[in-house]
Amino acid sequence: ETGVTQTPRHLVMGMTNKKSLKCEQHLGHNAMYWYKQSAKKPLELMFVYSLEERVENNSVPSRFSPECPNSSHLFLHLHTLQPEDSALYLCASSQAWLRSTDTQYFGPGTRLTVL
Amino acid sequence: DQQVKQNSPSLSVQEGRISILNCDYTNSMFDYFLWYKKYPAEGPTFLISISSIKDKNEDGRFTVFLNKSAKHLSLHIVPSQPGDSAVYFCAATGAQKLVFGQGTRLTINP
Numbered sequence: 001e002t003g004v005t006q007t008p009r010h011l012v013m014g015m016t017n018k019k020s021l022k023c024e025q026h027l028g029h030n031a032m033y034w035y036k037q038s039a040k041k042p043l044e045l046m047f048v049y050s051l052e053e054r055v056e057n058n059s060v061p062s063r064f065s066p067e068c069p070n071s072s073h074l075f076l077h078l079h080t081l082q083p084e085d086s087a088l089y090l091c092a093s094s095q096a097w098l099r100s101t102d103t104q105y106f107g108p109g110t111r112l113t114v115l
Numbered sequence: 116d117q118q119v120k121q122n123s124p125s126l127s128v129q130e131g132r133i134s135i136l137n138c139d140y141t142n143s144m145f146d147y148f149l150w151y152k153k154y155p156a157e158g159p160t161f162l163i164s165i166s167s168i169k170d171k172n173e174d175g176r177f178t179v180f181l182n183k184s185a186k187h188l189s190l191h192i193v194p195s196q197p198g199d200s201a202v203y204f205c206a207a208t209g210a211q212k213l214v215f216g217q218g219t220r221l222t223i224n225p
Contacts, residue, residue, distance in 0.1 A: 004158070006158075009156075040124065040217060041217055042117065042119065042204075042214070042215045042216055042217040042218070043159075043204065043206075043215035045213060045214075045215075090158055090159070091158075092158070101147055101164070101166070103149070103161040103164070104161070104213075105160075105161070106151075106158030106159045106160065107158050108156065108157050108158045109156075109157075109158055
């Protein structure tokens with residue numbers, strides 16, 4: 001299997017639930033990213049991990065908790081979300097962070113609906 | 116403060132004609148620019164890029180133009196094909212920042 005995969009593809013959860021999004025990359029990359037895409041808004045960078053260390057946290061609420069156990073896997077743990085958190089959550093990877101010429105490779109995304 | 120703007124949310128072009136997608140940026144520290152294409156139910160895929168030291172980069176039917184003085188870039192697709200129908204995002208990087216525009220939905224009509 002190649003590329004960037006994400007599971008689940010669709011998720012519906014209540015505001016009191018706890019769930020996790022999973023991302024896996026098979027490209028040997030050292031940097032992984034979480035993005036949020038809301039309707040009619042730009043892609044918003046949420047978190048960046050480089051060599052399994054968090055290097056960027058763009059003022060994301062604490063109800064989103066990332067985890068990077070190794071360079072191939074990235075999780076986004078969700079708890080007590082709000083309906084406005086409903087969006088498409090995209091994972092991406094690239095060879096290195098802070099090297100602007102690196103292309104990012106995206107997964108297909110998880111469509112999250114918070115009821 | 117939206118540092119990368121795609122002012123046209125949608126664009127409709129006839130098959131075989133030229134599609135021109137535009138993108139403006141405000142941060143002069145950006146030095147590398149990318150275009151991504153996104154189909155429904157898929158993640159964005161890289162299309163073409165350009166460094167700030169160039170003003171044009173061409174790859175087959177796709178050409179990106181950069182006007183640094185105007186802080187403007189554009190993507191030209193010629194001839195446009197039905198498979199080009201997608202959402203196109205421009206992105207800018209530099210100074211440890213990576214910023215995407217909000218996307219333009221391109222529809223190619225037969």
